[in-house]
Amino acid sequence: MTDFSDYLPYAFALIVAIPFLVLLRQFVYTYINLKNQEIKLLSLKSNSENKTHSYERMTLFLERIKPSNLILKFDKDLAAHEFVFLTEKTISEEFDYNSSQQLYITKNSWQNIVNSKNAIIDLLHKTYESLDNHPNLDEFKTIFIMNYMNDNDYISATIEDLRREILIIA
Template sequence: MIDSPYFPYAFAFLMALPFLVFIRQFVFSYIKLKNQEIKLLTVKGNSEQRVHAYERLTLFLERLKPANLVTKFDKSLAPHEYVFLIEKTINEEFDYNASQQLYLTKNTWKNVVNCKNSVLRLIHTTYENLSENATLDEFKTVFLMNYMNEKDFIAESIEELRKENLIVN
């Protein structure tokens, strides 16, 4: 067998075999670690996006509170102008934040939508029940009183966002 012309090749192959196995294992381990790193970064990215979504929607809900809405815009506006501008502002901000629903549960998103709709309904109801010659200050006062007479659905939704954020993260 030593006289065989293939002996040097067989000897070289046997000497290289452990190195080939070692290199193969190293490459597969490296690929596996890189895949784990990519998965970890993906999860971390989703978690950061989810936290950002909770922050943005909490801010949106805070801005929806009537106490914050009555401080917007010039006091010289007529009530119908104020209602138009507030409704436009709320809808624009809602549209801006609509993509955040991807990171929330269906129920939590539904609560955010219900808060927006409830505030808009309260604004319109207040305006419709107001006398023709009422001032903007009177409208704002009645609007605040009407909100205080209802349950605080905005605070409840913010609390649900906090709880869900703690559970998910």
């Protein structure tokens, strides 16, 4: 017959170790869950920051292409057709630079931004074509601003839409 007293220290150690191992397992499981939640929150925060940054950049772009800001650019010694060319080039380059922001902006807002950009470029060309053969730059700028003011202020409307959307996101 076997003497169970030889196994008593092992049994005692096992009885003491089992609750400790269960608690350790529960701690590790809880720790992993908390870390996963933290990672999710950080990714949501990062995504929200990207969206906010995108709305800021596109608002700045729209402000820059307002006719009142465009007429302040470039040398006053330019001919009107040179001003039109350089302004269109600048708008297109800045738009291309910011085009990746469409990933974070709603489809409707992005379309409004594209439409605003195209409308300004069209207005530049229509204003130039409506004037005499060689208008001076000051005359061109004045008529350009007046044509924009006579039309709907689509840039401000687009900026206001962006402002409303960012309030929903934030």
